Amino acid sequence: xxxxxxxxxxxxxxxxxxxxxxxxxxxxxxxxxxxxxxxxxxxxxxxxxxxxxxxxxxxxxxxxxxxxxxxxxxxxxxxxxxxxxxxxxxxxxxxxxxxxxxxxxxxxxxxxxxxxxxxxxxxxxxxxxxxxxxxxxxxxxxxxxxxxxxxxxxxxxxxxxxxxxxxxxxxxxxxxxxxxxxxxxxxxxxxx
Numbered sequence: 564x565x566x567x568x569x570x571x572x573x574x575x576x577x578x579x580x581x582x583x584x585x586x587x588x589x590x591x592x593x594x595x596x597x598x599x600x601x602x603x604x605x606x607x608x609x610x611x612x613x614x615x616x617x618x619x620x621x622x623x624x625x626x627x628x629x630x631x632x633x634x635x636x637x638x639x640x641x642x643x644x645x646x647x648x649x650x651x652x653x654x655x656x657x658x659x660x661x662x663x664x665x666x667x668x669x670x671x672x673x674x675x676x677x678x679x680x681x682x683x684x685x686x687x688x689x690x691x692x693x694x695x696x697x698x699x700x701x702x703x704x705x706x707x708x709x710x711x712x713x714x715x716x717x718x719x720x721x722x723x724x725x726x727x728x729x730x731x732x733x734x735x736x737x738x739x740x741x742x743x744x745x746x747x748x749x750x751x752x753x754x755x
Contacts, residue, residue, distance in 0.1 A: 609713075610693075611686035617714045618651035621726070625712070627656055628731035635736045636664050637698065642705065651714040657705045658691065658732065662698035669697045670734040681728045684716040695737060 625648070627641035642657040662668050672692040676682045687693075691706035698704060708730070717723050 609686045611688050614653040615651040615711045618649050619714050621650045622647050623650050623712050624727045626729040630733040632735040635734050639734050650712050653711045655707055655709045657707050659705050661703040665700045667699050669737045669739045671695050671737050672732045672734050674732045677729045680722045681725050684713040686711050
């Protein structure tokens with residue numbers, strides 16, 4: 564009997580290890596996402612609900628970059644190459660997307676800033692990247708991003724001298740929303 568108890572204990576411990584590893588693997592993605600948002604790691608930006616209360620006399624240049632992932636049929640570009648604004652001042656930039664295909668295409672944008680450490684101080688108030696975008700055949704849209712660079716940047720020992728930031732987006736093709744995918748091509752042309 565004692566041998567059976569030992570085996571049961573080992574089996575229970577192994578099941579516990581497997582369950583713990585599964586839970587850690589499941590939690591890794593949200594934890595990494597949270598870590599990147601909190602620290603700006605990898606150029607991850609912040610989301611703000613309002614503009615900055617403080618505007619400094621120091622100027623920052625924000626450059627805009629646009630890319631599409633392999634297999635994404637859209638044409639995607641920044642409407643301007645760069646913008647100069649005061650640190651803390653809100654800016655609005657526009658990107659343009661065009662679907663040259665004969666069918667609706669859905670896409671989601673990933674984003675980052677460089678240098679990476681600037682991500683912690685780069686705040687977006689409004690952005691097309693917050694939601695999935697669906698473009699109809701031949702549709703061309705302008706998509707705004709409203710942002711500011713947090714004045715706390717100048718106090719950071721490592722990031723305090725940064726005055727050039729690049730905001731980069733890459734659009735990836737995603738599956739069409741269910742209601743869009745179920746429409747015939749003629750019906751889909753009226754979808755917004």
